[in-house]
Amino acid sequence: MTKKLMLGVIALGxxxxxxxxxxxxxxxxxxxxxxxxxxxxxxxFEKEFNCRVVIDxxxxxxxxxxxxxxxxxxxxxIIPSSYMIITMNRQGMLQPIxxxxxxxxxYVDPDHLKYAKDKDMDHSVPYMVGHTGIAYLESRxxxxxxxxxxxxxxxxxxxxTLLNDMRETIGAALKFLGYSLNTTNENELAEARDVxxxxxxxxxxxxxxxYKVGLASGAFLLVQGYSGDIVQVMEDNEDIVFVxxxxxxxxxxxDFVIPNTAKQVELAHAYINFMHDPENAAANIEYIAxxxxxxxxxxxxxxxxxxxxxxxxxxxxxxxxxFIDDVGEALAxxxxxxxxxxxxx
Amino acid sequence: xKRSRLPLFTTVFILLFFYVPILLLVLNSFNASRFGGxxxxxxxxxxxxxxxxxxIWTALRNTLxxxxxxxxxxxxxxxxxxxxxxxxxTRLQRIHYTLIYTPLVVPDILMGMSLLLFFVAMGxxxxxxxxxxxxxxxxxSYVAMVVLARLQDFDFSVIEASQDLxxxxxxxxxxxxxxxxxxxxxAGGLLAFTLSIDDFVITFFVSGPGSTTLPIRIYSMMKHxxxxxxxxxxxTILLVVTFLAVWSSQRLTREKRT
Numbered sequence: 001m002t003k004k005l006m007l008g009v010i011a012l013g014x015x016x017x018x019x020x021x022x023x024x025x026x027x028x029x030x031x032x033x034x035x036x037x038x039x040x041x042x043x044x045f046e047k048e049f050n051c052r053v054v055i056d057x058x059x060x061x062x063x064x065x066x067x068x069x070x071x072x073x074x075x076x077x078i079i080p081s082s083y084m085i086i087t088m089n090r091q092g093m094l095q096p097i098x099x100x101x102x103x104x105x106x107y108v109d110p111d112h113l114k115y116a117k118d119k120d121m122d123h124s125v126p127y128m129v130g131h132t133g134i135a136y137l138e139s140r141x142x143x144x145x146x147x148x149x150x151x152x153x154x155x156x157x158x159x160x161t162l163l164n165d166m167r168e169t170i171g172a173a174l175k176f177l178g179y180s181l182n183t184t185n186e187n188e189l190a191e192a193r194d195v196x197x198x199x200x201x202x203x204x205x206x207x208x209x210x211y212k213v214g215l216a217s218g219a220f221l222l223v224q225g226y227s228g229d230i231v232q233v234m235e236d237n238e239d240i241v242f243v244x245x246x247x248x249x250x251x252x253x254x255d256f257v258i259p260n261t262a263k264q265v266e267l268a269h270a271y272i273n274f275m276h277d278p279e280n281a282a283a284n285i286e287y288i289a290x291x292x293x294x295x296x297x298x299x300x301x302x303x304x305x306x307x308x309x310x311x312x313x314x315x316x317x318x319x320x321x322x323f324i325d326d327v328g329e330a331l332a333x334x335x336x337x338x339x340x341x342x343x344x345x
Numbered sequence: 346x347k348r349s350r351l352p353l354f355t356t357v358f359i360l361l362f363f364y365v366p367i368l369l370l371v372l373n374s375f376n377a378s379r380f381g382g383x384x385x386x387x388x389x390x391x392x393x394x395x396x397x398x399x400x401i402w403t404a405l406r407n408t409l410x411x412x413x414x415x416x417x418x419x420x421x422x423x424x425x426x427x428x429x430x431x432x433x434x435t436r437l438q439r440i441h442y443t444l445i446y447t448p449l450v451v452p453d454i455l456m457g458m459s460l461l462l463f464f465v466a467m468g469x470x471x472x473x474x475x476x477x478x479x480x481x482x483x484x485x486s487y488v489a490m491v492v493l494a495r496l497q498d499f500d501f502s503v504i505e506a507s508q509d510l511x512x513x514x515x516x517x518x519x520x521x522x523x524x525x526x527x528x529x530x531x532a533g534g535l536l537a538f539t540l541s542i543d544d545f546v547i548t549f550f551v552s553g554p555g556s557t558t559l560p561i562r563i564y565s566m567m568k569h570x571x572x573x574x575x576x577x578x579x580x581t582i583l584l585v586v587t588f589l590a591v592w593s594s595q596r597l598t599r600e601k602r603t
Contacts, residue, residue: 035570057565071465074554
């Protein structure tokens with residue numbers, strides 16, 4: 001009896017493995033972050049193009065890169081962050097985007113491209129952008145100004161958190177001082193270090209995860225946080241307000257790229273085109289609460305979303321904001337400053 | 346003489362330490378609050394979302410296929426390895442022992458990376474098969490170690506006795522050796538199953554298109570997903586299933602005995 005059962009289980013297991021390879025429809029293998037697309041759109045795409053979209057997920061750009069570099073293949077379309085795309089392109093991992101296959105590229109926001117790394121969309125197409133900002137509890141924090149100076153507020157001492165991320169946190173101080181958050185100037189960095197050390201006396205902790213819980217429950221009153229995270233916390237606690245500091249902040253962009261080893265190149269292009277169709281892009285923005293830089297989609301969004309500071313940035317602040325870039329050798333300087341910040345009391 | 350209360354307190358404390366986090370997880374799966382910082386009211390919302398979330402179920406299916414198949418195979422291979430290691434004390438077996446022992450101490454990231462390089466060099470298509478092979482690789486070691494410990498207390502005169510009494514090798518194997526080793530093999534298998542079901546690092550490297558497992562999916566959900574709390578709901582369901590399985594197997598064995 002048990003033997004039969006065991007054989008049955010093995011057979012079932014093998015059947016599962018084999019069935020993963022059969023089927024006639026073409027498959028588009030997408031390698032991306034979990035829940036980073038509206039599933040209804042994927043279904044619609046599958047129907048329109050008579051294919052299957054198989055989504056696999058990674059949890060960090062670095063791990064994904066290490067895996068591809070070692071020779072992992074089979075993915076047709078990947079969505080890394082733009083800083084990683086620079087490296088991937090330098091390594092010759094990406095194939096050029098065939099713009100003729102993506103007529104909807106005309107909708108890609110030229111304002112976004114102005115700041116983007118790959119301005120001409122030669123090897124990448126923007127998918128979603130987000131930024132870092134300040135979130136606070138409206139009923140408990142008074143006289144709020146949209147500025148990094150909020151972290152100097154002594155009346156909030158012990159109820160504030162900063163991100164536990166070297167580039168983000170030092171970057172906030174650099175922006176506060178009016179410098180570039182990709183500076184390689186040692187004096188500017190030293191100034192920023194002193195600012196963060198000053199802020200450190202006011203904060204409860206440096207934190208990337210628990211601040212969400214803390215803000216939702218009211219344990220923290222003011223936090224530095226990622227726009228996408230804050231959107232989620234807002235669903236829990238309506239008292240939360242998000243502001244983008246007027247000095248500028250850090251932004252990120254996750255972009256579509258097609259690796260050299262892709263098999264379904266045309267389908268990959270079709271997918272990019274589909275996601276940049278204004279109606280689809282708008283649906284996607286509403287679903288995942290990040291901004292797809294697609295001007296056609298902007299008009300279709302509800303007013304609520306159009307005025308949402310977690311999604312849209314004021315153009316003037318946008319102009320003062322930057323992507324976190326590869327700073328090359330200066331990274332060692334950042335690390336040193338960060339160590340000194342952590343060691344200071 | 347008054348008995349010391351210390352053992353009681355220690356037991357209660359340790360049980361609390363073990364089970365309170367699980368209890369909190371179960372409670373939070375019904376909590377309307379997304380982050381579980383406070384109780385915002387009862388909801389089945391996360392369960393509804395869970396049942397509508399296709400990718401989670403695909404990932405769960407992948408995870409179970411791999412955990413079950415790699416456990417069974419490593420139980421067989423691990424037991425055979427342990428038997429060889431115990432029975433023969435030659436130089437070859439000492440090398441064998443080192444080879445079996447190594448996966449226990451090699452860091453996961455090293456193992457994942459080297460397996461990936463190996464699979465790529467061999468021209469394997471990455472997918473469930475490569476994850477299965479990788480899991481068998483490290484599961485064998487755990488099974489072999491547990492069974493080896495069991496063999497150390499094993500009285501081999503029992504085998505001789507069975508042969509004296511006229512049992513062929515097949516009967517000796519099925520009716521003497523395996524039943525006596527069964528607890529060890531089962532314990533090794535359970536260990537292998539647990540390790541396989543929640544392995545992230547190695548699996549990440551050797552997985553290919555269409556073979557995302559549950560741990561990989563969960564880690565990635567921490568980045569952008571708005572559906573994170575459905576993990577609590579899924580864990581609760583898995584817990585209930587596990588408890589039911591353990592409870593029913595205990596009942597079955599009890600009935601057999603009477």
